[in-house]
Amino acid sequence: MIKTENLTKKYGDMFAIQSINLNLEQGDLFGFIGPNGAGKTTTMRIIATLLEPTWGEAYVCDYSIYNDPKEIRRLVGYMPDFFGVYDDMKVIEYLEFFAAAYRIKGPERRRRCDEMLETVDLDFKRDAFANTLSRGQTQRLGLARVLLHDPQVLLLDEPLSGLDPRARIEMRNLLRRLGQTGKTIIVSSHILPELADICNKVGIIDRGVMSVSAEVTEVMQQVRERFVLQIGISDDDEKAASTLESMEIVDSVAPGDGYLIVTLKEGVEDYSGIPTELIAAGHRINLFREEEVNLESAFMALTKGLGQSF
DSSP states (O other), X not given: OEEEEEEXXXXXXXXXXXXXXXXXXXXXXXXXXXXXXXXXXXXXXXXXXXXXXXXEEEEETTEETTTOHHHHHHHEEEEOSSOOOOTTOBHHHHHHHHHHHTTXXXXXXXXXXXXXXXXXXXXXXXXXXXXXXXXXXXXXXXXXXXXXXXXXXEEEESTTTTOOHHHHHHHHHHHHHHHTTTOEEEEEESOHHHHHTTOSEEEEEETTEEEEEEEHHHHHHHHOSSOEEEEEESSOHHHHHHHHHTSTTEEEEEEOSSSEEEEEOTTOOOOTHHHHHHHHTXXXXXXXXXXXXXXXXXXXXXXXXXXXXX
C-alpha cells in the first residue's frame, strides 16, 4: 500500500529526511515516532504529494508520487497537526463544504456527512459552530473531514498533540477502530505510550534518519536482553523461590506485587519446563506470564546515544 525508496529531502546543505525506506501493507497501523523537527511531517507530506522530495521514490497503492499524484490524492486522507476551521460554519456545514469539494453530491453528501459524524462520535455537535469546539473535538472533526471520500490510506500528523487525557483516550480508541477497517494508517507522535497498544508497526526517526522500522514485537525483542517472568504461587513463596533458584535457566528471583519476578539467564528463550518443575515440587500456580517490555522503554533503549532527548 505504501512504499518509499531512499526518500530524501534537502534544504540547502541540511537534510530534512535522508534515505527513508518504508513498506506498509493494507491494514497496517504504523506509529511514526520522533521529536519535533525529526522529519515526520516532511515524510508524510511527500507521501501525500504535497511536497516533492530531492530524490527517492514513494508509491501509494502502486501509484508513483511523480507520475500519478492525482490518483494518490483520491486514495489518501491527510490530516495536518494544526488546521483551520471556518468561524461562520456549523459542523455539518463544514463537512458538507468539503464533501462538495470531493464531488459527493445530492442525498449521498448528507448521508456521508452524518455517517462520519457518528464515526468520530461528534454527531451531538452537528449544529454547533466549528470555532466553538474544543481541541479534541476539532481533531475529531478534522478526522471526519479526511474520511469523507473513504480513503484507503490515512496520514495523521500528531492527532494526539495538545489533547487532554480524556480526549487522548477517545482519539486513541477511534484510531484503533479505524485500524480494524482495513485502512493503512500512518500516525505520527512523540507521545510514546499512546501508540504502544494501537500500532502493529513502528518507526523511530531522529534528525531525518530512520533508526528503526519494524513490527512492534520485533522492536521489543531488539531491546530484550533476557526474559522476565511473573509467577504467582498459592502456597509458600519462599519455598517456591528456592525451587526456582535451583533451576539451571533461572538467573534471579525477587518478590513482586503478589507474585515472584523471575529473571532468566541471557539467551534462554524456552521456559516451558518451569511450571512442570514447580508442580512436581508441590507448588500451586495461580499466575504465570511473561513480563512485557513497553514501547517507551524500547524507544529509550534504541535511541540511547543519539544525542537528542525525546
